[in-house]
Amino acid sequence: MSKIRIVTDSTADIPLSVRQELIIEMVPLKIHFGSEEYLDAVTLQSDQFYEKLRTSTHFPRTSQPSPAEFLDLYRKLLEGPDTEIISIHLSSALSGTYQSALLASTMLEEDEGKVHVVDSRSASYGIGALVVAAAKAAMEGQSTEQILQLVRSMRENFYIYFLVDTLEFLQKGGRIGKASALFGSLLNIKPILSIDAEGEVAAIEKVRGHKKAIARILELLAADLAGGGIHTLHIAHANNLEGAEQLREVILQHFAVQHADYIALGPVIGAHAGPGTIAAFVSKV
Template sequence: MTNIRIVTDSTADIPLALRQELNIEMVPLKIHFGDEEYLDTVTLQSEEFYPKLTSSPHFPRTSQPSPAEFLDLYQRLLEEPNTEVISIHLASVLSGTYQSALLASTMLEDSSGKVHVFDSCSASYGIGALAVAAARAAKAGQSVDEILELVRTMRENFYIYFLVDTLEFLQKGGRIGKASALFGSLLNIKPILSLDRAGEVAAIDKVRGHKKAVARILELLATDVSGKTIRSLHIAHANNLEGAEQLRAAIMQQFVVEHVDYITLGPVIGAHAGPGTIAAFVSTV
């Protein structure tokens, strides 16, 4: 029987205990404050990152893993007999992480076709949910083809909505333009953001005030999941548990949800979204 191993990167924001339980391997991205370099969720945890984000004179920068880092991991995993690897990563339009993993897979000797690199077209638990589902399917004895079909189906039936306190961090990180960031700071306008099917950050609506933004998310979600069952809801936050609890309560009051959990946004995702961000990751598969 084929031994299938799941690999992801640190932007998947999978809690450590769950990664260990499911034997998911993780390659960290890097985060830089001036000349200081940290490994995302390895040498810098969320509880250390957010205070540093507000106190440091340096705006954080992020960088992808090198192909060599992926290659070392793939080689180690493939030393196990009859092993194949499914490697699920941050949207290729947001980072070069996917390309690093893909390049590493082509550098393997005598292991052609044994590493399957998958573009999540997502971020944070939009990646994490796919990796967790893949790991559980591997444990259940499903084949590589079955698991890849599962994550493709999940990717097409996944919905993300997030609210940021400020668009400053997305603008400085190059994810949106200056005009959008300026507009968002005026008149308490709260843009409701999502990721499009390619993984690009997209504003799907703009409303005034936090309460109206949450109410609008409920309307959007009702349209997106009409006729479907919400299999899982993961509420994520960037040092804003109170806001996360409010969003969870609002969704749970209106929808039947089979599974709900909280996720903390890790340093790399938090560096782009900014402190105070809350998000809902919804799967109907």
């Protein structure tokens, strides 16, 4: 096992099988329906969440892990000789999760400097792609600085576009960010959203109709990629596999893609994006 351990949080939406294969540690956020509390991706999985969302009379709320939860995990991992930790988390503009992890790292007086906390400036598989790449690099024997440089480079060459059925969930969850100007839109207007360089939800533009929105995402990707291909494509969805399949097929028809896969948006991300959301997470060659 590598002496560099990789830690993330549940909003990275990394499948359990991948986390197990790459020995990625995960600290869950919490999700609340009224007085009921669940651990994201631990005691509440995606399919269970969307069913509960459909039937519950309560709007879901989410909360971040405490510094103590990160501290307990860091101490456990640092029991190994010469161990270092790279901890990659949900955008600090969207949650206090990064700050909790950072605070925990400062409480390790006897292991000062051994935990490197990274703000992904992203969400869902925008985090997950960085974490998976870091874990693979650690297994290959790369150094801490090499892995951190890889993460920084990927973060600057990563593109996210997503379509939501409604802005209600982002607004009620307080994550509307720079997309607030989209309120009051006419019927059938589909907002194309992204996450900007500061890690905030941002509106790209409003398009009338689903097909036109998909076509516009293709145009935006073409400009981003500047004639190049796609190294990895992850299509994510919030209980909308049909929409995800449509988006995947259209992208595959227009770009050379080395690797493509599906990701289910987990409970915490789904609570803010809302059911029906589809998203493209793109890392260029």
